[in-house]
Amino acid sequence: MEYLITVVVLVYGIIGGWFLYQINQQKNINRSK
Amino acid sequence: MIFHLVLKDLKIEWRSKEIITSMFIFGLSITLIFALAFQVAPNLIRTFAPGLLWVVILFTSVLGLNRLFSLEKEDQALWSWVAAPVNRGTVYIAKVISAFIFIIMSELLFIIPFFIFLNLPSNFSFISFALILFLGTGAIVSVGCLISGITLQARLRDVLIPILLFPSASPVAIAATKCTGLLFNQIPLVNYLFWLLILGSFFVIFGLFGYLVFNQIVEE
Amino acid sequence: MSFFKHRNNLIHAGIALTLSVINIYIIFTLDPPNLAQGVFGNIFFIHVPIAWSAFLLYFGVMVCGIFYLTNKSIKWDYRGLAFAEVGTIFMFLVLTTGPIWAKPAWGHFWPWEPRLTTSLILFLIFLGYFMLREFGGNPEQVSRYAAVLGILAFLDVPLIFFSVKFWLPEMQSHPQVGQYFSSANPMSTYLIIFSFISMIIISSLMVRFRTNILSMNHTS
Secondary structure (H helix, E strand, O other): OHHHHHHHHHHHHHHHHHHHHHHHHHHHHHHHO | OHHHHHHHHHHHHHHHOHHHHHHHHHHHHHHHHHHHHHHHOHHHHHHHHHHHHHHHHHHHHHHHHHHHHHHHHHHHOHHHHHHOOOOHHHHHHHHHHHHHHHHHHHHHHHHHHHHHHOOOOOOOOHHHHHHHHHHHHHHHHHHHHHHHHHOOOOOOHHHHHHHHHHHHOHHHHHHHHHHHHHHHOOOOHHHHHHHHHHHHHHHHHHHHHHHHHHHHHOOO | OOHHHOHHHHHHHHHHHHHHHHHHHHHHHOOOOOHHHOHHHHHHHHHHHHHHHHHHHHHHHHHHHHHHHHHOOHHHHHHHHHHHHHHHHHHHHHHHHHHHHHHHHHOOOOOOOHHHHHHHHHHHHHHHHHHHHHHOOOHHHHHHHHHHHHHHHHHHHHHHHHHHHOOOHHHOOOOHHHHHHOOOOOHHHHHHHHHHHHHHHHHHHHHHHHHHHHHHHHHO
16 A cells, blocks of 8 residues: 555656746746846 | 768778777777676676677777767868768768778677687587677667767767667667577577567668768758 | 646646546545555556656657757757656656566566566666757757657667567566456556546646746747
8 A cells, every 4th residue: 555655646746846846947937037 | 972981981990990909909808807707607607698799799889989980070070071962871871881890890800809718619600690790780880870970069979879879779789699699509590580680670770760860960 | 937827728737637636536546456466556557657658758759859850940849858858757757666566566676578678778768868968069959969869769669679578588478467458347447548648638738838948948
């Protein structure tokens, strides 16, 4: 069971983290324009 | 046209002999390291020998390809490619043939010490062995020339060529090792036609792709 | 936040989020097909759709590469890079969820089976792709080189897959996939297709988002 939780957290955590990181990057670009 | 391009590379090499000698000595050094590394279990060398052989060939190919294309970069020689009224695909084919000749010649040189130092049996058909060597080297060279062309302008080109070549040429490593292993066990050629087919199709696919695409690589 | 100000992108993101939540719920509550193995069997329903999406994304890199070489519009270069980045993230997830599934299922971390090994080799080629992008030299030339490398990488896939498949006889038939599809529970098939669609929608959102950021970054 813990393997399943690890996998789900890993997959969706990385995808969600990627989105947050990209939104952050977008804010930086907008700020520097 | 191809003939003249290949002849040019051969002439340059004949004058300095730097590519073949450096590949030969490098192959010799790797063989030495293998012999030392297998000290713990010398009887296992015979089992691993096919794989080791192709490791040596891959490493020395990297050296040779790097050197061969660096010749073009020195003294702004790249402009001769761009300015010449020749289809760049032809340049690619000529490079493949030159690289093939150089690597085969250095292979023939360091294979004999390879067999001697690692005490390998030599009771197999030499024609089949030559066939495997030719097909495997051809496959490595077809991808290798493409990758060398791509990394020509890169800052880290010495490191980028092996990084890109080794994963891309992994089917060659698998197929060639399989063939050589079966050959050393005296299994007749017909059994491993599949692997020879993989090597051949590797050469055809990437040779064709390189011919079509080299135009784009050498544009200014 | 200019990407998410557009209505289409908000809808896309909303669908992606909804499907993900439903997906997670089903994965935790559905009985795994091979109940004797344990609850972790449901990892299969994340691992396989992510693998399929990763290969689809790398196919996208090849398509964008072809369009860039024929079209020369910089948009295709940005799209290709976005496909490569998202594809590599997904491939990384495949290579991590694979061992996490393999360890409780069969006891060892890395089964040398064809699909996983092909994923590893492709992942390595794309690590080289990012090195080329970074250290390749002149930006316009690098875009062309990267396009060629993207096409080369995907052309390699069938060769790699078939060489690894017939490499070791005992690795030839990995029983799991067929077993899951032919199981008595039709929910398995529905769940896999549903997961795959949800992964496609998430990854397409990621690619479009990333393309947008890349084009904004370069035209600013």
